[in-house]
Structure formats: structure tokens, C-alpha cells
């Protein structure tokens with residue numbers, strides 16, 4: 001499948017997800033950016049969507065600035081979302097991971113506003129809270145919304161095989177190198193990249209039994225986006 005079609009489907013999934021989230025009880029508003037940390041993760045397809053948002057001058061400047069941040073401490077996942085789902089389903093141990101919001105703010109946060117808001121990844125779109133996060137130090141999320149977020153994260157990862165998954169900074173630094181960007185968009189093989197993981201197929205959705213009925217129409221709308229082509 002060509003990259004333009006993948007991007008169309010990705011943005012369709014974002015729309016479906018946004019429509020679900022906007023009807024949920026939450027107190028999130030512009031200039032509240034507690035969840036905008038340097039620990040955001042995403043797939044290469046989501047990174048490609050962000051890069052398309054920049055012009056050529058932005059790209060050079062962003063690569064230069066991101067490079068200066070590449071050694072700073074940040075969350076670097078040890079498993080992907082579908083890898084996590086596989087471990088849960090087979091009741092295997094999930095690796096311990098270190099993740100601390102105090103490690104820093106997101107590179108794209110400017111005056112407490114996201115500078116890439118229309119193309120922010122699904123990980124960012126997933127963050128809502130019923131109470132002020134900075135008071136409790138966590139996002140207070142309805143359990144069903146956590147399930148919904150996992151469904152989208154799993155589909156978004158699956159549709160980007162053979163792409164990669166990792167911290168937003170690492171993904172963008174990978175794609176902002178011309179040869180790597182070309183290998184990615186041409187689907188040619190690229191070597192495993194430091195700090196990044198290969199996306200994995202979605203074998204089973206992580207849906208608790210009590211959420212199945214409510215989740216079914218959401219899965220149907222995802223399937224109607226054209227994503228089914230990735231499962232043949």
C-alpha cells in the first residue's frame with residue numbers, strides 16, 4: 001500500500017478518535033499541557049505525517065534542534081503496544097519500564113500550546129483527564145477510554161508494519177535523514193535503528209469483556225476507514 005493511502009487512513013483514524021474523545025467528560029483545555037512531556041511515543045507513519053507538516057526550512061532547523069536533545073533522558077519503550085498486548089494475552093511478564101514526566105517537556109510545546117496540534121500522534125490524542133493532572137500527578141481517565149485508546153494504538157501500529165515505534169524525538173531524527181526517509185517510504189528494508197522497535201502485527205485487541213459491546217461500533221468504524229487492507 002502506498003504511503004499516501006496509509007496517511008489518509010491514519011488521519012481518518014485520528015478523526016474517529018477525536019470524535020469519540022470530544023464527547024467524553026474531561027477538563028482538558030488549551031494551555032493546559034501537563035501531559036506534554038518528552039516521553040511521547042509514536043510510529044514512523046505518525047512521524048511521517050508530522051514531517052509533512054513542516055516546510056524544508058523547518059525540517060533542517062527541527063533536525064538540528066532535535067539532535068541536540070537526543071542524549072537527554074526520555075522514555076524509550078522496550079516493547080510496542082502490540083508487543084505489550086501479546087505478552088498480556090499469553091500471560092507473560094511485561095518488562096519494567098522507567099517513565100518520568102519530570103525528564104522534560106515536549107519539544108513541540110510553545111507557550112504551553114502544541115505547535116503541531118493538527119498532526120499530533122495518537123498517544124497525545126489519547127490523553128484526557130476528568131480532573132486536573134497537575135494536582136494528582138496522573139490523568140484521571142474513564143476505564144473505557146483507556147480501552148478505546150489501546151484499540152487505536154494497536155491499529156495504528158499494525159498499519160505501519162514494517163515501520164518502527166519509539167520516542168517521538170528518536171522517530172523524527174530517524175525520518176529526518178534523507179536516506180532513511182526514502183527507505184521508509186519505499187518500504188525497502190532498513191537496519192534496526194538504535195532506540196527504535198519494529199512495529200508488530202495486531203493479533204488480538206486488548207478489550208476487557210465488560211467493554212466489548214461498547215467497543216464493537218468503534219471497531220466497525222475503524223474497519224470502514226480502509227484499514228482492512230492491512231489484514232489481508
Ligand code: SF4
Nearest residue numbers: 036106108109114124
Ligand atoms: S506533540 Fe503536541 S500534544 Fe503531543 S506532547 Fe508534544 S506538544 Fe503535547
